[in-house]
Amino acid sequence: MKNKAFLSTDLVQKKLQEAGVQPTLQRIAICKYVLCEGDHPTAEQVTKWAEKNLEKISQATVYNTLNTLVDAGLLRTFKLPHSEKVIYDCNTHDHYHFLDEASGSLYDIEAKDVSVEMKMPHQFKVNSMEIVFKGNFKS
Amino acid sequence: MKNKAFLSTDLVQKKLQEAGVQPTLQRIAICKYVLCEGDHPTAEQVTKWAEKNLEKISQATVYNTLNTLVDAGLLRTFKLPHSEKVIYDCNTHDHYHFLDEASGSLYDIEAKDVSVEMKMPHQFKVNSMEIVFKGNFKS
DNA sequence: AAATTATTTAGAATGACTCTAAAAAGAGAT
């Protein structure tokens, strides 16, 4: 299991400021979730969490905040083949994903743990790759 | 460049019947495009082609037909990271894709030309992979 | 040809997300 450090309000605030993002109440709250507690959440999951943890928040603010965090480089996004929903990922390093087909859970796979050999025509100059492994995660 | 064989009406008709799909006028026409001429088209591109090549066709029929062909195993679908649109692929063998970032063109990459080595924890049992290579295709 | 079944169709509905424009909150200067 991933063991992410808890982030205090102060730390989140500093992170936001360093990224050039004004640390509003809503943004700080959402960051506590997406940069820490949340594991590859969708906007819907972020909204559900936010509605429990803030007295009031609008759908639009959740989307605005997530987009702001993406633009600031604190989050990245991707989609899985089987869903329409964008997934927000606080792991901004180069990595791939493993999808447990039974549970739908997603696991990060470090880029350094994967090596891809291509014997394809030399006209293809590869700059980056997106890989989703699908299978079963056992115990 | 991909050099796909032209398919006659009769051949398409047979293909559809073998796949258990009733060969209607609309389906035969769309098949001539997606199984032959078309290269990773979207539903929109299929619609445009169909509107030129049939006196009349409805949007719904294009989607219905494409879904029928997918269910019959004659097409498969996927999406690219940067677009909302489903891409229909007549190559139903195991393969990956290369996206030329300059032009947006897609190229098939044979599975046998790619080998992936994973040094990931043994709890991950991989059944399949989806890979999109991104880069530049030169001349 | 009549009856039955499958397909096509126009238009409404859906769902995730973005846009609009007005209200509220925050920042900076006094």
Place this chain on the structure above:
DNA sequence: ATCTCTTTTTAGAGTCATTCTAAATAATTT
């Protein structure tokens, strides 16, 4: 603190690809 200016939040409308609905048409079977 107050005034001013800028940024953020918000509710609700709008968008876009795709699916659904239910009626019309076409194909197949009897």
